[in-house]
Amino acid sequence: MxxxxxxxxxxxxxxxxxxxxxxxxxxxxxxxxxxxxxxxxxxxxxxxxxxxxxxxxxxxxxxxxxxxxxxxxxxxxxxxxxxxxxxxxxxxxxxxxxxxxxxxxxxxxxxxxxxxxxxxxxxxxxxxxxxxxxxxxxxIISQGQIDAVLNARPEDRRAIIEDAAGILKYRRRKEKAQRRLQATEANLNRLSDLLREVRRQLRPLERQADAARRHGDLLAELTALRLHRAGRELATLRTRARDEAETRSQLAAAESTHHAALSRLDAEVVAAEAELASRGGDDLGDRLVRLEALRERGRGVRGVLVERLRGIERDRSALVSQQVVVGLEAELERSEAEMARLEAESEELAPDAERLALDETELAADRAAFEVDWSDGVPALGGHAAEARGELGVLRAAVAQADAERRRVAERLAALEEAADRLEVEAGRLRADLSTGETAEEPLAAEVAVAESRAHDAAVARNAAWERVVAAEADVRAATASVEALALALDEARSRAGAEHLAGVDGVLGTLLDLVEVDE
The missing domain is CATH 3.40.50.300 (P-loop containing nucleotide triphosphate hydrolases)
Structure with missing residues (x-):
């Protein structure tokens, strides 16, 4: 390279x-x-x-x-x-x-x-x-750096030689492994704390879950008992409702019967009154009608004449014409003649009026006698009618009581149904609480499992890190041995170079090692 x-x-x-x-x-x-x-x-x-x-x-x-x-x-x-x-x-x-x-x-x-x-x-x-x-x-060695290396202290020179030998790589790997090991130990400590905290929280949660299960069982049993009791009460109320319905039907039938009896009594009373009204006779009634008609006619003619006289007086004061006065006088004469005729007719009808007055007196006496007879017979009919009305009132009171009892039974039934609904809602809520407790328990168990898995992985990582540290220390020891060997070779080479350099100098006999003998 x-x-x-x-x-x-x-x-x-x-x-x-x-x-x-x-x-x-x-x-x-x-x-x-x-x-x-x-x-x-x-x-x-x-x-x-x-x-x-x-x-x-x-x-x-x-x-x-x-x-x-x-x-x-x-x-x-x-x-x-x-x-x-x-x-x-x-x-x-x-x-x-x-x-x-x-x-x-x-x-x-x-x-x-x-x-x-x-x-x-x-x-x-x-x-x-x-x-x-x-x-x-x-x-890279700059000018003057060689003298600094030769004049350095032994520990500084050792560091330079270690760097030149490539030990820095292993030292860096060792430091990196140690940092990872420290981080792993910190994670393990944190996981241990989490495990302790989770276990500490798990115990009361388990107790709460057991209590919730027991509460759910007791609540289910209580709900079943309440529903059974409500069913029995409902059956009893339904039986009473059927009995009340039958009683109400009987009362309604009795009421219809009494209504029919009252209707018959009313019909009899109306018939009696009609019979009483028809006892006066047809002829007498016609004569009375004619007399009354004549009286009304006379009153009407008199009123017309009076009104005409008033009009004549008003016209007389207003008119000056003699012809009008003559006409009015002629009209007055005709009116006086008509008045005389009516008075004559009235005198002719006077005996008939007296006779009608006597007949009217007799009719009044007959009516009084009939009313006495009626007063003697009507109380018996009134007593029967009052008795019937009393029974009808009693029946109506019984019907009202039955209706009140029916409403009370309906209200009681509605209250029982509402109580059953509340119990069902309470049971649902308790079931939800139990489910929530179980749901809360499952994530905690899962978290414990994850924490244990992380702890296991951290332990494996720690072991691997320790193995890397051991390998790095072995590499460091090998590198240190090679450095020491290199340092020894450097010293020997430096000694040989110095000896060769001083070999040609006068007065130099050789190295001290060659001249000194040491007892073994």
Whole structure:
């Protein structure tokens, strides 16, 4: 695996696209001061994921974008792509070449891509960490950094060597596994709390469900008893209603009978009155009618004459003509003659009037005698009629009482039916409460099952995490052993290099290890 090419556009001094092709081995970039040699190294560090502006020698990150010159406008973004040859397969991907691209916009947005596909910075870091390349590995050594490494303290030097050996990848995996383990333990603790809370709530709910079941059974039994009692009362009331209906029919028949008797009595009374009215005689009645007619005629003629005299007096005072006066006098004479004739006729009818007066007196006496006889016979008929009316009143009172009893029975029946409806509604409500209790119990049981399942999954995840932690610790131990071996080899190489360097110096006899003998 080697760096194959580097493409830079808009990064620092590279306004136009610049592509640097490289071959296996050592590639050297030369040029005068200010030509951009350091910018090439900064571009490599930046595309590998450098996040600190100081890592690319800038005050802030957007300073890496081409700022423009007197003859060239500033750009809006910086883009760097690095291509790595993966023919050896060291990178865990199926491509022979891997191109990593980083783009930064002046708005502050940043994008990463791998072989043209958008990705995350974490994906790039994990891919490069397997081969010891990344923003935290010491793959780029600047001027003066070697002296800092040689003069560093042993613990700092050990950290540098561990980073160079690739232990950082395992350390990151270990930290990630520990974070997952802590999160899993927190989830387990939360699930345990939930399980305790659910179990604590489940006990009273079970008691409430049992109480609801018992209440439902007792309520069903009470409803059955009440319905049975209501049925018996209803049957009794229906029997009484039938008896009252029969009694009412009998009373109605008796009432009809008494009505017929009263009708017969009324007919007899009317017949008696008609007979009493017909005892006066036909001749006497005709004479009375004629006498009355004559009297009325005389009264009418007298009234006409009086009215004519009044008119004559008025006309006499108003008229002056002698002819009118003569005519009026002649009319007066005719009227006086008519008056005399009527008086003569009245005198002729005077004996008939006296005789009619005597007949009228006799008729009045006969009527008085008949009324005495009637007063003696009518009380008996009145007594029978009063007795019949009394019985009729009693029967009507009995009918009214029967109607009142029937209404009372109907009201009682309606009250019983309303009570039965209320009991049915109450039973439905209690059944709904029982169903609600059972429904509330089922979700709690389901929640308990889900919580137990989550607890089991969390336990499995915790075990898997522990296994990963153990594997990571084994990798760390192996890497530590390799680091120690590398450190020992480095010390030996440094010793040999120092010995070879001092071999030609006068006065140097060799290394201290070759000259000192130690008893075993």
């Amino acid at each position: 080697f760096l194959k090419s580097l493409s830079i556009k808009g990064f620092k001094s590279f306004a136009d696209t610049a592509v640097l092709d490289m071959e296996p081995g050592v590639t050297v970039v030369v040029g005068p001061n200010g030509s951009g040699k350091s910018n090439v190294v900064d571009a490599i560090a930046w595309v590998l994921g450098a996040q600190a502006p100081s890592a690319v020698r800038s005050q802030k990150m957007d300073d890496v974008i081409f700022a423009g010159t007197a003859t060239r406008a500033a750009l809006g973004r910086a883009e760097v792509s690095i291509t790595v040859d993966n023919a050896s397969g060291q990178l865990p991907v199926e491509f022979s070449e891997v191109t990593i691209t980083r783009t930064l916009f002046r708005s502050g947005e940043s994008e990463y891509a791998m072989n043209g596909a958008p990705c995350r910075l974490l994906d790039i870091q994990e891919l490069l960490s397997d081969v010891g390349v990344g923003r935290q590995q010491h793959v």
